[in-house]
Amino acid sequence: MGMAALITFLLWNVQSRLILGAWMISILVTGAVRIQFFREYRKRRPNPAQIPGWEFWYRLSILAYFLAWGLGGLWVMPADSMIYQLAMLYFLMGLAGAAISVFSADRVSLMFAICSLLLPSLVWFAIL
Secondary structure, three states, X not given: OHHHHHHHHHHOOOOOHHHHHHHHHHHHXXXXXXXXXXXXXXXXXXXXXXXXXXXXXXXXXXXXXHHHHHHHHHXXXXXXXXXHHHHHXXXXXXXXXXXXXXXXXXXXXXXXXXXXXXXXXXXXXXXX
């Protein structure tokens, strides 16, 4: 979430503050939901039969969080500045690289993270 704050700071004078605020809130909310999910999992200590249900919600939280980054990152990119667009893509690629090490044990979670992070921006750059 610190990286989202850094991006918001960098774009503060070149993008609508309403857009930046909404994006930052979406990052904070989806991140907070994931943190609460982890707390509940540790508190409840589900038995092996309950794990698939937890896994579904875990993957859904990954998808929501990284869609907030991927689609939101596209939304906060200033449309008239290629340098800011490339900088945002650089940040998103860094997150995708980190996702590889974090989610490598679960291929579905890894694909959710990488695709939701990079596909929106890559499609954007492909149609430019």
